[in-house]
Amino acid sequence: MSARYDAIVIGGGHNGLVAAAYLARAGRKTLVLERRPLIGGAAVTEEIFPGFKFSVFSYVVSLLRPEIIRDLDLPRHGLQILPLESTITPMENGDYLGSWSDPDQSREELRRHSPRDADAAAIFGRLMHHMAMAVKPIIGMVPPDPASLSPRDLMGLMRLGGHFRSLGGERFHALHKLMTMSSADYLDEWFEFDTLKATKSASGIIGTFLGPRSPGSAYVLLHHYMGEIDGAFRAWGFQKGGTGAISGAIASAARAHGVEIRTDAAVERVLVRGEQATGVVLASGEEIAASLVISGLDPRLTFTRLVDPKVLPDDLVEGVRRYKFRGSSGKVNLALSGLPNFTCLPGVGPHLRGAVSISPSVEYLERAYDDAKYGEFSEHPYMDIVIPSMIDPGMAPPGKHVMSIFVQYAPYALNGGWTDAKREAFGDAVVKTLARYAPNIESLILHRQVLTPADIERITGLSEGNIFQGELALQQLFFLRPVPRWARYRTPIEGYWQCGAGTHPGGGIMGASGRLAALEILKASGR
Amino acid sequence: MLKTSPFHPRTAPLVQAQTWRRWSGFQMASSYDPHPAREYAAIRNAAALFDVSPLHKYRITGRDAVRLLDRVVTRDITKLAVGQVYYTPWCDVAGKVIDDGTVSRLDASTYRMTSADSSLRWLHLSARGMEVSIEDVSAKLGALALQGPLARAILAQMSPADFAKLGYFRLVHTTVRDIPVTISRTGYTGDLGYELWVDVARALELWDALIEAGIPYGIVPAGVWALDIARIEAGLIMLDVDYFSSHHALIEARKSSPFEINLGWAVSKAKGPYTGRGALEAERARGAKWGFTGLEIDWESFAALFAEHHLPPQIPEVAWRQSAPVYRFGEQIGYATSGCWSPLLKTSLALAHLEAPHFAPGTKVKIEITAEHRRRTADAVVRKLPFFDPERKKA
Secondary structure (H helix, E strand, O other), X not given: XXXXXXXXXXXXXXXXXXXXXXXXXXXXXXXEEOOOOOOEOOOOEEEEEOOEEEEOOOOOEOOOOHHXXXXXXXXXXXXXXXXOOOEEEEOOOOOEEEEOOOHHXXXXXXXXXXXHHHHHHHHHHHHHHHHHHHHHHHHOOOOOOOOOOOHHHHHHHHHHHHHHHXXXXXXXXXXXXXXXOOHHHHHHOOOOOHHHHHHHHHOOOOOOOOOOOOOOOOOOHHHHHHHHHHHHHOOOEEEOOOHXXXXXXXXXXXXXXXXXXXXXXXXXXXXXXXXEEEEEEEOOOOEEEEXXXXXXXXXXXXXXXXXXXXXXXXXXXXXXXXXXXXXXXXXXXXXXXXXXXXXXXXXXOHHHHOEEEEOOOHHHHHHHHHHHHOOOOOOOOEEEEEOHHHHOHHHOOOOOEEEEEEEEOOOOOOOOOOOHHHHHHHHHHHHXXXXXXXOOHHHHEEEEEEEOHHHHHHHHOOHHHOOXXXXXXXXXXXXXXXXXXXXXXXXXXXXXXXXXXXXXXXXXXXXXXXXXXXXXXXXXXXX | OOXXXXXXXXXXXXXXXXXXXXXXXXXXXXXXXXXOHHHHHHHHHOEEEEEOOOOEEEEEEOXXXXXXXXXXXXXXXXXXXXXXXXXXXXXXXXXXXEEEEXXXXXXXXXXXXXXXXXXXXXXXXXXXXXXXXXXXXXXXXXXXXXXXXXXXXXXXXXXXXXXXXXXXXXXEEEEEOOEEEEEEOOOOOOOOEEEEEEEHHHHHHHHHXXXXXXXXXXXXXXXXXXXXXXXHXXXXXXXXXXXXXXXXXXXXXXXXXXXXXXXXXXXXOOOOOOOOHHHHHHXXXXXXXXEEEEEEEOHHHHHHHHHOOOOOOOOOOOOXXXXXXXXXXXXXXXXXXXXXXXXXXXXXXXXXXXXXXXXXXXXXXXXXXXXXXXXXXXXXXXXXXXXXXXXXXXX
8 A cells, every 4th residue: 555644643742743743854754633723732822812822731841852952953943942930939928938040049048948948958959960860861761671571671771770870879769769759758858848848849749640748759859850950951941922832833843844734633543454554534534544653642542542442452451541641730821911919029020920839838739639639629729820921921912911820639530520610610719729829810810711621631632631641650651651561652553653741751841752752663664 | 430321320220149241441231130041031032121332432424424434444335325324344454353333324414333442543543634523422322222022012102213114224313202312223132123322311211211111021121141142143243252453453363354254245345445445355356264153063062071071061151252262173273252052042152263264154163162171172063144033133
């Protein structure tokens, strides 16, 4: 069968676009099919209220791989990452904890709360730096299978082993602790100031159905420091024009390499003949042939919806069934007539150009998790707030603002299920909680968009609304992501591949899954 | 005491970390924030407001004004229309560059020249026997540069001037919130931008008005650190950094012709006699010995120098200005005079003097990098300047 395309990528999310760009760059005639009218998946910018642009879902760039930025020449295609300078955490006593772009300023701010922690932070930072340096190469590595005896896997394992041995005793022990402990316990070993511990541990629970006291939540602390290693590259921050503009830049680079992108083109299923993928069928009935089909969708959709699971090995299907999505977060996007006035830092100041973290104490976060454990959204949720229009004035009409509020917890499996009324009640809880710290917020709201995990699933297709295509929990990372033995972007169907965030390393706007998948595909098909 | 600019009462309270510098005898801000990241971002994303008052400014009038300027600079001033601005170098008799700056034609018989260095003596020497008045108006005029993609939107709501019609390197006499100003579409960032020239008596008023109107557009007062990164991306040279004035260079080797600093395009072939013409035409005919060009430092080879020491690559947050040798085939073929990490292009850039024939774009060279106290080299590629040239600059 002569294929019109060498490769079809299902899903125009950022990983799908990255994979397509790399395939086309290597000369493969590649088509991307996107179900929605716009590309980007969860990295989209939409004008949901006239004049106000929102990064509807994903809202900051974190850990976008520098090699992708270079290989695809993304700055020439519109990548422009603006600094997100600070984080403040309002405290319940009316004070705040600030972390600023200047390290001296941050240290002295922390000293105001705890001189001991201010000193500890520097040493903690050094340890985290070393561990992040140790773990970082893994992000760029196709996971070796520790149960396999193939030379390639053994080589990979040996490299990994050597890598960890080079850490030295102290750091290896610290790494082991980091992999097993809860972030609250881990941070207790270092710090005393509760608001600091809460704000640091919040990064460990994002997108995961865990609380700060759940074991296994500590290692995500590392992600922040991995970002700092790349900090020189400034690959984190706020994309001009919102996260949709990142998707746009990758798409532009992909097109420059010859990729064709079709929107409003939902794939119904993958065509399989014998044990070989031969193309796709669209919802419209149109069939498109290709010798390679790459799914950028999550593992559940990749293995149980796009193909008939009956053609797959039972252990794979069972593994996918066990793979945890459990969307735990929602998003509230506000169009504002003016700027919020935080009681802890009144007026307009540099804090409004950074993040505002509603994480006053570890107990606050854990109680927010308690609500979710029993099937309710948090009455007083953890929130990560940014005002993109303060960084990129193009996001809102002059003098007006947009506010992006990431909210956790909002369990996908809400008691009684999500309804319109529940969605609004959730939105109310968010605004009410924020009003405790910024009392004028309610009077500023021109428009409110509330997104529950059910909405995220409905709009983007992400199963159970999990923003990472499945939890970034240790039991489903690296050679276990999404399923043991199928962590190297392959599937049991010849010519059918996976490239979404449900594969290693997953999560955030990194693009690493898409890149590694494409390189693996090219290697397998003899570039 | 160093001099202070007419905007000093407004800028001084903004300087958080006392990051001042000297600029032409003035005390000016390197940056207002402790770090220049946000100020730089404003240049490429919103609008940055720079105090550029230390520039030397001369008002030249009289019957022979055009004759004088045409004799001094290398571009053809007889072609300069009313309301037009030229960027140009000027040279000594040997064709070596003294300085670079702008010449604006304010009306039929009035010109304004700006320069980095004081040029009064040279103008007077060149004006011998001419009927011309040369007035140093440096202390009478405040100058602000409003640079960035939203600069036009900010000015358009404050001024009756038609900014859609104000072309690149053109100027207009107008008002901003009733303050008389001259606005030229010029700048040192390679972006959409304007420079505003104002009577010092109204300077503070102008600053306040721009800030107030600019806030909804993300205006950010910015200092020289941010400017330095932008001008390197734009491939714009700086006196005393990338080249030395032939009037000040202690040795011949430190002098440069316009051809040697990428300003050959500004040496008119057609114009009549001017200072340095003979030497420059001879050099044009024989070809310049040096080229001034961009270098892009290869990230992988740069990072590898640090990885040897288990360090992430160390990138300076401000532009560097120390000379770095450049090699090809193991021989030194030139030197870089300034460089920076480009936050926009996500790559390390440098501006370099390279000997012929090594300055063709695409030539692979090596540049000295000090990594963990050790002098090493990283791969680099010769690039045509500017590195960054957005459409909006001229659109």
